[in-house]
Amino acid sequence: MFEWSETDLMIRDAVRTFIDKEVRPHLDALDSGEMLPYPILRKLFSQFGIDTMAEDMVTKMLAKEESGEGGGSKRGPFGDQQSMMAVLISELSGVCMGLVSALGVSIGLGATTIMSRGTLAQKQRWLADIVTLRKVASWAITEPDSGSDAFGGMKTRVERDGEDYILNGQKTFITNGPCADVIIVYAKLDEGDGADKRDRKVLTFVLDKGMEGLTQGKPFKKMGLHSSPTGELFFDNIRLGKDRLLGETEDHRSGDGRESARASFTAERIGVGFMALGVIEECHRLCVDYARNRTLWGQEIGRFQLIQLKLAKMEVARINVRNMVFNVLERSKAGKPPSLAEASAMKLYCSEAATEVAMEAVQLFGGNGYMSEYRVEQLARDAKSLMIYAGSNEIQVTHIAKGLLAR
Numbered sequence: 001m002f003e004w005s006e007t008d009l010m011i012r013d014a015v016r017t018f019i020d021k022e023v024r025p026h027l028d029a030l031d032s033g034e035m036l037p038y039p040i041l042r043k044l045f046s047q048f049g050i051d052t053m054a055e056d057m058v059t060k061m062l063a064k065e066e067s068g069e070g071g072g073s074k075r076g077p078f079g080d081q082q083s084m085m086a087v088l089i090s091e092l093s094g095v096c097m098g099l100v101s102a103l104g105v106s107i108g109l110g111a112t113t114i115m116s117r118g119t120l121a122q123k124q125r126w127l128a129d130i131v132t133l134r135k136v137a138s139w140a141i142t143e144p145d146s147g148s149d150a151f152g153g154m155k156t157r158v159e160r161d162g163e164d165y166i167l168n169g170q171k172t173f174i175t176n177g178p179c180a181d182v183i184i185v186y187a188k189l190d191e192g193d194g195a196d197k198r199d200r201k202v203l204t205f206v207l208d209k210g211m212e213g214l215t216q217g218k219p220f221k222k223m224g225l226h227s228s229p230t231g232e233l234f235f236d237n238i239r240l241g242k243d244r245l246l247g248e249t250e251d252h253r254s255g256d257g258r259e260s261a262r263a264s265f266t267a268e269r270i271g272v273g274f275m276a277l278g279v280i281e282e283c284h285r286l287c288v289d290y291a292r293n294r295t296l297w298g299q300e301i302g303r304f305q306l307i308q309l310k311l312a313k314m315e316v317a318r319i320n321v322r323n324m325v326f327n328v329l330e331r332s333k334a335g336k337p338p339s340l341a342e343a344s345a346m347k348l349y350c351s352e353a354a355t356e357v358a359m360e361a362v363q364l365f366g367g368n369g370y371m372s373e374y375r376v377e378q379l380a381r382d383a384k385s386l387m388i389y390a391g392s393n394e395i396q397v398t399h400i401a402k403g404l405l406a407r
């Protein structure tokens with residue numbers, strides 16, 4: 001694959017029309033956090049039939065699982081529609097990345113974790129509502145004292161109480177946290193045996209909004225991604241039945257919560273590549289246009305070599321990131337998706353490329369670049385987030401090296 005298919009292009013044009021009509025007019029309200037992302041996302045899902053398609057897939061998958069034929073739960077809620085999702089993600093990211101963050105965390109992390117780890121009853125209870133966006137999900141690992149050292153430093157804990165568990169602790173920087181209806185929480189099992197806290201088992205639970213002892217903080221003020229609410233979660237003696245423990249067992253067949261999170265890291269990092277492509281393409285388009293039209297010293301600034309160097313570097317980044325995205329799509333189709341180390345390499349490169357391109361776009365626009373009206377400053381603020389979440393770029397380096405040095 002070296003270019004989008006005819007179908008992808010048709011979808012891209014339809015998405016662009018949607019964005020022009022439903023997103024661009026609200027950009028200021030979205031970028032100030034005044035307007036929440038969910039109504040627009042729901043409209044997008046309903047206009048493109050994504051909600052119906054996703055619900056249909058989930059229903060069929062669960063019916064198969066119920067009849068003992070297996071649920072095919074590894075493919076994610078959009079099955080073979082990965083290329084369509086890549087188009088959707090990159091187009092939206094070039095205009096309002098927060099919409100993608102809110103959506104990606106809810107479905108890509110929230111629904112996918114339930115799908116891969118839950119029992120049939122748990123999938124029936126939560127999945128359809130999340131994949132259709134009737135409900136919004138959060139996925140909560142990070143804590144004030146454990147970001148990069150997510151599992152070693154984790155303090156949020158559960159203790160057994162008869163058949164139940166009691167949850168205490170706190171999470172931070174949680175996308176959708178302030179508004180989520182369903183919350184996936186990772187917590188350490190405290191067995192009261194004095195075992196080293198770093199090595200304790202990690203269990204994964206599903207919480208619902210309004211549970212006694214659950215507090216969802218207000219959205220943080222951030223540098224960018226204002227259209228995606230990010231906040232804290234507090235757990236104060238929350239009683240959880242076993243039906244909220246994903247898999248309903250402490251000894252899940254595919255490892256503890258650490259393994260579940262690792263599987264999500266790969267998907268999340270690939271998603272960052274799709275988002276980076278959107279930012280780069282939009283900056284590229286805006287900059288070529290500006291370089292042709294801004295006139296100084298009696299000529300277009302596109303005639304100056306230092307401006308040409310910026311455009312050339314943006315073009316190189318665009319080609320590289322696009323090729324990485326196409327490569328992932330092809331490999332997924334062939335049933336050979338990237339490993340965690342490869343997804344980390346993609347994330348490291350693409351997030352740096354997008355941030356650099358967006359910062360250079362601000363520079364190319366001069367004073368106008370620093371003004372919100374020209375939008376490149378928003379793209380630069382949004383792009384920077386790609387170097388921090390889904391594991392900071394320094395941590396990507398360690399994952400790439402681990403893959404390279406493993407014997």
Ligand SMILES: Cc1cc2nc3c(=O)[nH]c(=O)nc-3n(C[C@H](O)[C@H](O)[C@H](O)COP(=O)(O)OP(=O)(O)OC[C@H]3O[C@@H](n4cnc5c(N)ncnc54)[C@H](O)[C@@H]3O)c2cc1C
Nearest residue numbers: 139140141142146147148173174175388389390391392394
């Ligand atoms: C907008 C946004 C949304 C987010 N959404 C979510 C979410 O939905 N759910 C969730 O669980 N989390 C979320 N996060 C949290 C995110 O995953 C963490 O911020 C990230 O993993 C980094 O952790 P930290 O902020 O604690 O930084 P720290 O871990 O404190 O790192 C500080 C610095 O040290 C560096 N560092 C750390 N360890 C090493 C090392 N071994 N070698 C070299 N350098 C190192 C880091 O790269 C960083 O530069 C979100 C964050 C942001 C900004």
